[in-house]
Amino acid sequence: MDAAQPTPAPAHPVPASLTARPATAARRLLVPLGTLGAVASAFAYVGLVDPNQPGHYPVCPLFRFTGVYCPGCGGLRSAHDFVTGHFAAAVHSNALAVAGYLVFAAVWVLWAVRSARGLPLRIALGDRQWWLVGAAVLIFSVVRNLPFGSVLAP
Numbered sequence: 001m002d003a004a005q006p007t008p009a010p011a012h013p014v015p016a017s018l019t020a021r022p023a024t025a026a027r028r029l030l031v032p033l034g035t036l037g038a039v040a041s042a043f044a045y046v047g048l049v050d051p052n053q054p055g056h057y058p059v060c061p062l063f064r065f066t067g068v069y070c071p072g073c074g075g076l077r078s079a080h081d082f083v084t085g086h087f088a089a090a091v092h093s094n095a096l097a098v099a100g101y102l103v104f105a106a107v108w109v110l111w112a113v114r115s116a117r118g119l120p121l122r123i124a125l126g127d128r129q130w131w132l133v134g135a136a137v138l139i140f141s142v143v144r145n146l147p148f149g150s151v152l153a154p
Contacts, residue, residue: 074154
C-alpha cells in the first residue's frame with residue numbers, strides 16, 4: 001500500500017452519539033433515580049391502599065392452603081406500616097422485610113454515589129454469602145412458624 005493513499009473508512013462507522021462527550025452526573029443518575037421512583041411509587045400505593053383491609057391484595061397461597069407463614073407473609077402490612085411511620089408494627093409484621101428495606105436503601109445510596117462519580121456498582125456475593133442469606137431466610141421462616149417464634153409471625 002502506498003503511503004500517499006488515505007486510510008479507508010471503517011465498514012461500520014460508529015454513531016456519533018456513542019463517541020460523544022462523557023455522560024454528566026445527572027445523566028448517569030437516571031437509572032438509579034428511575035429505580036427509586038418505581039420503588040417509591042410502589043411504597044406510596046401500599047401506603048395509600050391498606051393491606052389490613054380485605055379485598056385489596058391477594059392472600060398468600062402458602063398460608064391459605066397450609067396455614068404456614070412464608071418468608072414474605074406480612075410483607076405488605078410491613079411496608080404499609082413502614083410508610084406510615086409505624087416502625088415497631090412494621091418489624092412485627094415482617095422483620096425480614098424491614099431488613100430488606102434497609103439493605104435496599106443502603107445499596108441504593110451506594111449505587112447513586114458511584115453512578116454520580118461515573119463508577120460502576122459491583123457487589124459480588126460469593127457462594128458462601130448466598131448460602132448464608134438462604135440459611136437466614138430459612139431459619140426466619142421456620143422460627144416464625146414455631147410456638148416460641150410467634151413474635152415473628154405477622
